[in-house]
Amino acid sequence: MLHNICRSTLLLVILALALAAMAPAVMAHQPVDDDPDALRASILAHRQAEADRKGALAKKQAEAVALMTPNMAFYDVTHYDIDLDLNPSSNMLSGTVITTATVVDQAINTLDLDLWSNLTVSAATSGGGATTFSRSGHVVTVTLDRTYAVGEEVVVGITYSGNPAGEFFGWSSHLGEHMIWTLSEPFGARHWWPCKDANVDKADALDIHVTVPSNLIVASQGLLIDTVNNIDTVTYHWQTNYPTATYLVSLAIHPYVYQSDWYTPLAGGDPMEIAFYIYPDHVDDVAENYALTKDMIRQFALGYGEYPFVNEKYGHAEFNWGGGMEHQTISSMGGWSEDLISHELAHQWWGDMVTCADFGHIWLNEGFATWSEAYWKETIEGVEVYRQYMDIASYYGGGTIFVEDVENDNIFDSNLSYNKGSWIVHMLRGVLGDVDFFAGLAEYRAQYEYGSATTEQLRDVLEQVSGRDLDAFFEQWIYGEYYPIYSYGWTEGPGANQITLTIDQVQTNTGLFTMPIEVHVHSAAGGQGFTVENSEASQSYVLDVNDVVSSVEIDPNKWILRRVQASVTNPTFEDGILLVNGVHWGTYDTEITSAFNDSIYTGGQEFAFWDCFPTPGGGYPASLPEPLGHGGVPADLLGQYSTVVWVGNNYAGDLNSWYETPIQSYLEVGGNVLLMTRRSYSYLEGSLTDYLGITWSSDSGTLGNCLAVVSELVNIPFTGQQSWNDVYRTAVGPNTTLLFQDTAGFSGPRGIGARVVPPEGGTHREDGGQMVHIAGRPYRLDHDAVLANTTVILDDYFGEPYNGGTTAVPEDTPTVAPAVTVLEPNYPNPFNPQTVMPFRLAVGGHVSLSLFDARGRLVVRLKDESMAAGRHEVRWNGRDGAGRSVSSGTYFVRLVTVDGGTQTRVMTLVR
Numbered sequence: 001m002l003h004n005i006c007r008s009t010l011l012l013v014i015l016a017l018a019l020a021a022m023a024p025a026v027m028a029h030q031p032v033d034d035d036p037d038a039l040r041a042s043i044l045a046h047r048q049a050e051a052d053r054k055g056a057l058a059k060k061q062a063e064a065v066a067l068m069t070p071n072m073a074f075y076d077v078t079h080y081d082i083d084l085d086l087n088p089s090s091n092m093l094s095g096t097v098i099t100t101a102t103v104v105d106q107a108i109n110t111l112d113l114d115l116w117s118n119l120t121v122s123a124a125t126s127g128g129g130a131t132t133f134s135r136s137g138h139v140v141t142v143t144l145d146r147t148y149a150v151g152e153e154v155v156v157g158i159t160y161s162g163n164p165a166g167e168f169f170g171w172s173s174h175l176g177e178h179m180i181w182t183l184s185e186p187f188g189a190r191h192w193w194p195c196k197d198a199n200v201d202k203a204d205a206l207d208i209h210v211t212v213p214s215n216l217i218v219a220s221q222g223l224l225i226d227t228v229n230n231i232d233t234v235t236y237h238w239q240t241n242y243p244t245a246t247y248l249v250s251l252a253i254h255p256y257v258y259q260s261d262w263y264t265p266l267a268g269g270d271p272m273e274i275a276f277y278i279y280p281d282h283v284d285d286v287a288e289n290y291a292l293t294k295d296m297i298r299q300f301a302l303g304y305g306e307y308p309f310v311n312e313k314y315g316h317a318e319f320n321w322g323g324g325m326e327h328q329t330i331s332s333m334g335g336w337s338e339d340l341i342s343h344e345l346a347h348q349w350w351g352d353m354v355t356c357a358d359f360g361h362i363w364l365n366e367g368f369a370t371w372s373e374a375y376w377k378e379t380i381e382g383v384e385v386y387r388q389y390m391d392i393a394s395y396y397g398g399g400t401i402f403v404e405d406v407e408n409d410n411i412f413d414s415n416l417s418y419n420k421g422s423w424i425v426h427m428l429r430g431v432l433g434d435v436d437f438f439a440g441l442a443e444y445r446a447q448y449e450y451g452s453a454t455t456e457q458l459r460d461v462l463e464q465v466s467g468r469d470l471d472a473f474f475e476q477w478i479y480g481e482y483y484p485i486y487s488y489g490w491t492e493g494p495g496a497n498q499i500t501l502t503i504d505q506v507q508t509n510t511g512l513f514t515m516p517i518e519v520h521v522h523s524a525a526g527g528q529g530f531t532v533e534n535s536e537a538s539q540s541y542v543l544d545v546n547d548v549v550s551s552v553e554i555d556p557n558k559w560i561l562r563r564v565q566a567s568v569t570n571p572t573f574e575d576g577i578l579l580v581n582g583v584h585w586g587t588y589d590t591e592i593t594s595a596f597n598d599s600i601y602t603g604g605q606e607f608a609f610w611d612c613f614p615t616p617g618g619g620y621p622a623s624l625p626e627p628l629g630h631g632g633v634p635a636d637l638l639g640q641y642s643t644v645v646w647v648g649n650n651y652a653g654d655l656n657s658w659y660e661t662p663i664q665s666y667l668e669v670g671g672n673v674l675l676m677t678r679r680s681y682s683y684l685e686g687s688l689t690d691y692l693g694i695t696w697s698s699d700s701g702t703l704g705n706c707l708a709v710v711s712e713l714v715n716i717p718f719t720g721q722q723s724w725n726d727v728y729r730t731a732v733g734p735n736t737t738l739l740f741q742d743t744a745g746f747s748g749p750r751g752i753g754a755r756v757v758p759p760e761g762g763t764h765r766e767d768g769g770q771m772v773h774i775a776g777r778p779y780r781l782d783h784d785a786v787l788a789n790t791t792v793i794l795d796d797y798f799g800e801p802y803n804g805g806t807t808a809v810p811e812d813t814p815t816v817a818p819a820v821t822v823l824e825p826n827y828p829n830p831f832n833p834q835t836v837m838p839f840r841l842a843v844g845g846h847v848s849l850s851l852f853d854a855r856g857r858l859v860v861r862l863k864d865e866s867m868a869a870g871r872h873e874v875r876w877n878g879r880d881g882a883g884r885s886v887s888s889g890t891y892f893v894r895l896v897t898v899d900g901g902t903q904t905r906v907m908t909l910v911r
C-alpha cells in the first residue's frame with residue numbers, strides 16, 4: 001500500500017533536491033553526516049519511511065487482499081450506483097450501492113461482493129426485492145432471488161453503514177473545515193463501499209450520489225449531473241460512462257474554491273473542462289503550475305493518443321496526503337508541483353485507461369507515469385533535461401520489478417516500481433526507437449484501453465509492432481535483478497578502416513543481459529554511430545570506420561540502465577599523481593578543506609586534481625589546482641597518470657564517480673592506486689576485493705583506532721568520529737601486506753589498511769599495479785600522521801615522482817649555435833598525446849613558442865622567455881593552458897624569435 005508516499009511527490013522531491021544539489025547555492029543543505037547516505041537519504045526520505053512501514057503493513061495487507069472469490073469469476077460488473085450519506089460530525093457513512101452485472105461462464109444463485117467487516121449491512125436486494133445475505137470475512141454473499149443464467153443481467157443492492165475511517169477513507173480537516181477523502185489503491189475500495197474489488201473487472205459506468213453538509217463540495221468521477229439542495233445538506237450526483245477500476249473511484253470533499261480551465265481536443269471540437277478543486281488558502285500557490293495542465297494534456301495526447309476521458313473532464317482535488325493519487329478524471333492532489341501534476345495526469349492513460357491487471361504488474365502504472373514526468377520535460381525543455389531526469393531515476397540495487405507476492409511484498413517500492421519501472425519504459429524506447437516505441441504504445445492502447453493488461457500483454461504488443469523478440473528483455477529486466485556492467489576495449493584492424501570492439505559483461509550478481517548497445521566511434525571527422533546486439537559474456541565486433549578512430553564510447557546516450565567500464569588501453573603514466581576528491585564540499589566543509597590545505601593526501605608531491613563533485617560555491621581551497629574535470633575519471637586521462645590518490649566517502653554520489661572510473665583496468669595496465677575512504681566495501685566489492693587480497697569481516701561500524709602494522713608507517717590518530725566503516729580479516733593474500741589494523745573497535749583486531757604488489761606488475765609497467773587501501777573517513781585523521789604515511793606510500797611504495805612512463809625528453813639541450821634559426825618538424829607527427837618540437841636558435845634572445853588550434857585560437861604558450869643560442873626541444877603533452885586535454889585535430893606551432901621572424905608548422909593530434 002504505502003500509498004501515502006504518493007506516487008509522484010516522491011520523484012518530485014528527489015528531482016528538486018538532486019537538481020538543486022548540483023547548484024552550489026544549495027550546498028548549504030547540511031544533512032546529518034552520521035547517516036551513511038545522508039544526503040541521498042534525505043532526498044529519499046519518503047521511501048525510507050515506506051520501507052520502515054513495510055513490515056508493519058504486510059500483515060494488514062495480507063488480511064486485506066483476499067483475492068477474488070470463485071463466485072466473482074462468474075459475473076462481470078457493468079454498473080455501480082453508489083448512494084452515500086456522509087456525516088462528518090459523527091463520522092458516519094450510510095448508504096446503498098446497487099451493483100449491476102452480467103453473468104458469465106456459469107449460472108449463479110448468489111453473488112459475492114467485497115466489503116470490509118466493520119461496516120454493518122442492514123439490507124440486501126436482488127431483482128428489486130429484499131433478500132438475505134451472509135458475511136464471511138470481508139465478503140458479503142447476497143442470495144439472488146433466483147438462479148441467473150449466463151448472459152442474464154443481475155442487479156443486487158446492499159444497504160450498509162459504519163465508520164470506514166482508516167488508511168483508505170478519512171474524516172480530516174483543513175484549516176478547521178471538513179476534508180473528507182478516499183484513497184483506495186490498492187485494495188481499499190472495499191473499506192468504504194461494496195464492490196468486486198479487482199482490476200480485471202472494471203464497471204462500464206458509475207453513478208455516485210453523495211450527500212454532505214451544505215457548505216461542502218464533493219469532487220468525484222466523470223461529470224457533475226446535478227446538485228440538489230436539501231434542508232441542511234446537499235447531494236452531488238457524479239456520473240462517468242468510462243470503464244473505471246474500483247481503486248480509481250474517489251471522493252474528495254471540502255468547501256473548495258472551484259476553478260476551471262479548458263482543453264481543446266487534438267481533433268478540435270468542444271473544449272473539455274479541467275476542474276480544479278482548491279483549498280481556499282492555496283488558490284494563489286497552485287495557479288502557476290495548474291496552468292500547465294492543459295499543455296501537459298496536449299503533449300501526452302500527442303504522444304499517447306487523445307486524453308482517454310475527453311468526453312467528461314480532467315481535474316485536481318486537493319486532499320491531505322503528501323503526494324497525489326490518480327483517481328480517474330480527478331486526481332487527488334497533496335501538492336502542486338509540476339512533476340506531481342504530470343505524473344498523475346499521465347496515469348490517466350497508464351494506470352487508469354490501461355490498468356495493471358493485478359498489482360504484481362504495478363510498474364505498468366507507476367513506471368509509465370514516472371517516465372512521463374521526464375517525457376513531459378523533454379517536450380518542453382529538450383532531450384538533455386529528459387536524460388537528466390532519467391539519470392536521477394537510476395536505481396542500481398536489487399529486487400525484481402515484478403511484485404511476486406502482492407499480499408506481502410511492497411507493491412509501491414519507490415526504487416523498483418517507480419524509478420526502475422521508468423527505466424524499463426526508457427529502455428524500451430531505446431531498444432525500439434521512437435517510431436516503433438510510440439506505435440507500440442498506440443497499439444497497446446488500442447488493444448487494452450479501458451481494460452487491464454499484464455507485462456506479457458505489453459510485451460506481445462511491442463513484439464508485434466516492432467518485429468523484435470523481447471522475451472529476454474522482459475525476463476531480465478522485470479523478473480530479474482540488477483543491471484549489466486559492460487567492460488570494453490578496442491583495437492585497430494583486422495582490416496584497413498576497421499576496428500575491433502570487444503564488450504564483456506562483467507556483472508557477477510545476476511545473469512547476462514540481451515540488449516542492443518549503441519556505439520559511438522570518435523574521430524577527427526566527427527565520428528560514426530553503430531548499434532551492436534549484445535548478449536554474451538564476451539563479444540567482439542568488427543566495425544567499418546571511415547576515419548582514424550580516436551576513442552570509442554558505448555551507450556553514450558544512456559539508453560541502458562548499466563555501468564560501463566572503459567579500458568585503459570594506452571597508458572603513458574607520464575603525468576605523476578592524480579588526486580581525486582570524493583568528499584562532498586558542502587557537508588564536510590572545513591574538515592576536507594583543511595586536509596587539502598595541509599596536502600596530507602599527496603605526500604607533499606605535485607599533483608593534478610580531479611573532483612567528483614561540482615565546483616564548491618566558495619571555490620576551491622588555495623592548495624588545489626583547478627580540477628581537470630568532474631564526475632568519473634575517463635580512461636584516457638587516467639592512463640596519463642602514474643598514480644591515482646582517491647579520497648572517497650560514499651556520500652552524496654562520489655561512489656558513482658568511482659564506479660564510472662575504470663580503476664580495475666587502470667591497475668591491470670600498471671597504474672598505482674591509493675584509496676582512502678570510509679564504507680570501503682562499496683568501493684572494493686567484488687573483483688577489487690580479490691585484487692587487494694583481503695577477506696571482509698562481517699563486522700562494520702565505528703573504528704576504535706588505526707595502528708600501523710609495518711615499521712615504516714605510523715599510527716593514525718582520529719580527529720572525529722569514524723563511523724560507517726567496513727573492516728577485513730587480518731589474514732591477507734600472498735601478495736598483500738596488512739598495513740593498518742583496528743584493535744579497539746571490534747571483538748579482536750580487524751584489517752583497515754592493506755597493500756598489494758602484483759608480482760608481475762601491470763601489462764604496461766613492471767613495478768605498477770599496486771593498490772593501497774586505508775579505511776576510515778579520510779578527513780578525520782590526524783594530518784601529520786597521514787602526511788607521514790602518504791609520503792612513504794607515494795615515494796617508497798609507488799616510486800613517485802615516476803618518470804619511467806615515456807622516454808624523457810630534455811626540455812632544453814643547448815648545442816653549438818646553428819647557422820640559422822629554424823623551427824624543425826615536430827615528432828612524432830601525428831601524435832597522441834605528446835609530441836616534441838625542436839628548434840634551433842642562431843642567436844640568443846627572446847623566444848615565443850605557442851600552440852594554436854585550427855581556428856587560430858591560442859591553446860597554450862610553451863615558451864615566452866629569453867633563451868640561449870643552440871638547439872632546443874620542447875615537449876607538448878596535448879594539454880591547453882588550463883591543463884585540459886585538447887581534442888583531436890590540427891594544431892599550429894608558432895615560433896617567434898629575434899632573428900628568424902615568425903615560423904609556423906602544422907601538426908596533427910589523433911587521440
Ligand SMILES: [Zn+2]
Pocket residue numbers: 007008326343347365366369
Ligand atoms: Zn503514480
